[in-house]
Amino acid sequence: xxxxxxxxxxxxxxxxxxxxxxxxxxxxxxxxxxxxxxxxxxxxxxxxxxxxxxxxxxxxxxxxxxxxxxxxxxxxxxxxxxxxxxxxxxxxxxxxxxxxxxxxxxxxxxxxxxxxxxxxxxxxxxxxxxxxxxxxxxxxxxxxxxxxxxxxxxxxxxxxxxxxxxxxxxxxxxxxxxxxxxxxxxxxxxxxxxxxxxxxxxxxxxxxxxxxxxxxxxxxxxxxxx
Numbered sequence: 376x377x378x379x380x381x382x383x384x385x386x387x388x389x390x391x392x393x394x395x396x397x398x399x400x401x402x403x404x405x406x407x408x409x410x411x412x413x414x415x416x417x418x419x420x421x422x423x424x425x426x427x428x429x430x431x432x433x434x435x436x437x438x439x440x441x442x443x444x445x446x447x448x449x450x451x452x453x454x455x456x457x458x459x460x461x462x463x464x465x466x467x468x469x470x471x472x473x474x475x476x477x478x479x480x481x482x483x484x485x486x487x488x489x490x491x492x493x494x495x496x497x498x499x500x501x502x503x504x505x506x507x508x509x510x511x512x513x514x515x516x517x518x519x520x521x522x523x524x525x526x527x528x529x530x531x532x533x534x535x536x537x538x539x540x541x542x543x544x545x546x547x548x549x550x551x552x553x554x555x556x557x558x559x560x561x562x563x564x565x566x567x568x569x570x571x572x573x574x575x576x577x578x579x580x581x582x583x584x585x586x587x588x589x590x591x592x593x594x595x596x597x598x599x600x601x
Contacts, residue, residue, distance in 0.1 A: 382421045385410040389591065390418075393464060404441075411436075412448050419451060435461050437470050466522050477525045478533055481518065485540050488514050492547045507548040508564060515544055519569055523576040534570050541569050 380392050387403030388410050399414055401407040422429055429451065436448055436455045448455045460469045460476060467477040492510060495502045502510070519526075519540065529537060545560040546553065561567065567575075584594050 378425060379418070379421055379427070382417055384414045384417060388414040390414075396464060398463065407441075408448060415448065415450055431455075437461055437468070439470055439472065441470070466525050468525065472528070474526045474529050474533065477522055478529070478537060481522060482536070482540065484518060485515050489543055489547065492544065496547055496550070504548060511544045511548060515540065516566075516569070516572070520572055520576050523573045524580060526573050527577050529570075529573075537569050541566065 376392050376395065379397070380390055382390065384390060384399075387401055387406065389400045389402070391398040391400065397418070399411060399418070401411045401414070403410055419429065431450050431453055434450055434455055435458045437458055460467060462468075467480055469476055491514075492507060495510075496507065519537070526537065542557055542560075545551070545557070545564055545566070546555070549555075549560060549563060551560060581597060584591065585597060587594065
């Protein structure tokens, strides 16, 4: 995969690789289809040289915030399916870059884990505070923080919905009644709000991007703002 990432691609096309997942991004709106097709052909040839096989069934295309009808792009002689939503590295991404779908998925995942927490909070034989807090940090909060880059544009209403995930967990961990002030619960458990943690996580990612020697699209966009 190290050799694949060094493939020379058309201007405006970037390649991102994690393990055996490959993502091509075209940032040239005027020649995006031509550039992408050319890049795919180059990747096909490189994979053939390296003895790698591309899974055509899992390969999808998405036009991010693009109002035009997408033209056909082919991979190994077969048209690539265009989609509006795609789960990439465990996170839902959609063509409008809306965080709403990912938030709903997170809430469903967390619901099962809250139920598991309730199962182990018996007053007689339940888990102790430190075990419950650790379970929350490793099974729920880590899941939310992993999706931080997608959740950065949450509306105020969606932020409240997100915070409800942690609020429920705090009451389960401490055994506090529903009327307990959330600020007190956060102070007692030494946990910051999820909204704050998402901002903190995304700030860390931006700093790492700026320090990286590679001149990637995100780094160029950040420099434009400043």
